[in-house]
Amino acid sequence: MAVGSRYRVERLLGRGGLGEVWEATDRALGRRVAIKFVTGAMQYPEAAQRFAREARTLASLRHGSVVTVHDAGTADHDGQTLPYLVMELLDGATWEFSHVDSIVETGARLADVLAHVHAAKVVHRDIKPxxxxxxxxxxxxLMDFGIARDDSSLTRTATTTGKYFGTPGYMAPEQLQGRAATPASDVYALGIVLVEKLTGHRLPVTQLMPQVRSSIREPVLSLLTRMTAARPEQRPSAAECASLLRASETPTASRHVPSTR
Structure with missing residues (x-):
């Protein structure tokens, strides 16, 4: 498949309910890129609106840990108009399957990018491996800003049909209750990701069994307890999380425990 005269689409990288990501060649610049298409735009107009918002959000962010956007537009394919987004092609694997040398340092990097995103008045709303x-x-x-919202827009958590914006296993209590997502909601989700990576349990710290909780050493344990607090006002900012994670040096930081999913 060709997208205009510029992109030659070659290999499927991934497919979701309403979209696909393909590897392609940018003929104009001679580089490999990733192209994300919305395949369900005709059946679900909201998907196209969400996709356009993702393009604008990504284009507004300048950070080494946010995927770079190169281009956007629409393509005609089999009688359909497909919105597309051209991004840098990343060489790697998602944290569902990847090993890292330091879980804590990886968490600090993610907290850094969240601090940047939050400073731009954007809430990601779907932090997960x-x-x-x-x-x-x-x-x-950090990828997939398809459901990210800025402060000037509605930040509702569920659709009128009851479908969540986000992934329930990582969502903060306020989101599950149908309240607006805030930067503190992203901090909670990051805390759950780090607890899961350190212990294999996708739970807030206060819900861990004592023997599991004791496997996370201080000061990381205290920070993760705050990050996964039930009340948003009790959670630290993403910038504070990044600083405290980097300041901590514990044996747990270099240990990788597979998820129990």
């Missing part, structure tokens, strides 16, 4: 790319060049990249 599947949306975190561990690259071969050492970068940790």
């Amino acid at each position: 599947a949306n975190i790319m561990i690259c071969a060049d050492g970068r940790t990249v």
